[in-house]
Amino acid sequence: MASIYFSILILLVGGSFVLGRQKAAALPVSGLSALHSLPSYHGLFLASAGLVAMLAIFVVGAPLAERYVEATALSAFPSDVVADDLQRSALLRDVQMLAAGQYSGTPSPELDIAAKAYAAAQSWTNWGLIILGSVAGLAIAAYGYSLIRPDFRARNRFEVFVKVALFACSGIAVLTTLGIVFSVLFETVRFFTKVSPFDFLFGLQWSPQTAIRADQVGSSGAFGIAPLVAGTLLITLIAITVAGPLGLFAAIFMAEYASPRIRGFAKPLLEILAGVPTVVLGFFAALTVAPLIRGWGEAIGLNVASESALAAGLVMGMMIIPFVSSLSDDVINAVPQSMRDGSYALGATKSETIKRVVLPAALPGIVSAFMLAISRAVGETMIVVMAAGLAANLTFNPLDAVTTFTVQIKTILVGDQEFDSAKTLSAFALGFVLFFFTLILNFIALQVVKRYREQYD
Structure with missing residues (x-):
């Protein structure tokens, strides 16, 4: 019909x-x-x-x-x-x-x-x-x-x-966002009727599994998100430590130093990395990077887990390099040429002009690129599942196995679920916390953009 x-x-x-x-x-x-x-x-x-x-x-x-x-x-x-x-x-x-x-x-x-x-x-x-x-x-x-x-x-x-x-199109986008927020919020409120918000936010153990018999370990469930927060921040920090400098320096090279021929070849090749499926990167992390790191660690006497946060963070950093480099490159190219010419007229070298004129002028856009990359890293699932594992360890050691919010959400909601149990509802609570975290990142980025845009307009 x-x-x-x-x-x-x-x-x-x-x-x-x-x-x-x-x-x-x-x-x-x-x-x-x-x-x-x-x-x-x-x-x-x-x-x-x-x-x-x-x-x-x-x-x-x-x-x-x-x-x-x-x-x-x-x-x-x-x-x-x-x-x-x-x-x-x-x-x-x-x-x-x-x-x-x-x-x-x-x-x-x-x-x-x-x-x-x-x-x-x-x-x-x-x-x-x-x-x-x-x-x-x-x-x-x-x-x-x-x-x-x-x-x-x-x-x-x-x-x-x-x-x-x-x-109407903009209204649909806004209503969709509100629908997502409220659907997650309602289920989160239901979860907090079963589990104390204090235990959820400040608990040091995460074990949402509920045993069949009361005498089994974990029958009551433990829903403290501190291990998940630590794992998410640790992997994200490793990823942005890799992607931040590499992406920014690549953007500076392509915008300021590379010839049009090299730029036309290097930029599309770098952006292809953003199109690689995350499951492929997960295989690369689990089968290549993780064994390599473990072998290096054992060679110098370190105890490295077979599924470590370092392996997942390094590969995730490779994944988000294009987010930093491409956006930063566009922002640096948007800086008016007159600002560079004025710096050269005062006797500054090219490197001094980039450091003291171009980068400060492009700082709002660069910060936005970094925040986008961080948000992408926080929301990644497949690489962490395949390279870092499911162990909810409260540790900041990059050589240990950790897990993240998104991995636990995926794990909890796999298969047939009862949406009346605390275990299933905890996935919505994790999603709400993750949404709140990315909202804070966006707010910080907007404040930085606002502050420095007023300075350079």
Whole structure:
């Protein structure tokens, strides 16, 4: 149904645009200058009017039609069975499969009646929606066609439509963010009804597993996030220690020293690193970097874990180098050439100009690049899973095995879960803390940008 509906929508929009433009161009006026708006604006106005009408019918009518079809099919079953959510979902699935001819087995009489009612209701509601949308679109387009005159402000009307569309897109982005925040927040509040916030934030042991028997170790669960905070900060610190200098120096070289030929070759090659799948980097960390670090450690008498924070941090640093280098390169290139020329005129060398003029002027953008890289490192999962492991150790030793927030979230939510247990709800609490952490990073970056942008504007 949707394919037919949107095919008609595309035909209506295209036809409305052509008819509107042709009518405006054929108006009996002395040249196009007598028209308030160009003929193309008249066509765009007509096309947008039909588009809005048909989209409104579909957005409102499709959910209502679906609910009506499901209610019609479920009316064939006893009310006490339909009242149960699980049984209702199972019945609807069987009805849909039988109506589509994919049901295996012999259906019951009730199921057969429900499937026929479902198919009939779906057929006439689909065609009804198509006819209603087409009529509404044609009616609105016909009304807009009648408005086309030399003094008709088609451009103003179409610009209003564009502003509303842009506002709707930005509103969807904002509402999506709010929906994510509140969905995580509600589950976090449920988790804190089972576990004390003080124990969660300041506890020194993380063991969310709940044993089957009360006499087993860990039957009560331990939800202190201190080991996860330590592991996340340790791996992120190692990663940014690797990516920060390498990325910044690479950006300085490409922006200030490299010839156009070398820059055209080096920058795309460096940015390819950002496109390498993290699971591939995880394999590289687990099979190459971690054994190499362990071998070096044993050669000098150090006890290095087979899954160490150092291996994960080094490979993660390689992963985020393009985030630092590419953004810093763009920011450094955006510094006005006049600032460099003024420094050279005062007798400064190239290195002094970069150190005392270019980098301070580009500092807000460089800080933003570093914060983006840190946020990317904090949210990484696969490299840590494969190279650092799952052990929640409260340590700042880079040679030990550690784990992070994202790894624990992935581990907790794998497989079938009961969303009433503290173990599962703890994943949402971890997500909320991680969201709050990245929010703090963004706030710090905005403050730095604000401070130094005022200085150099």
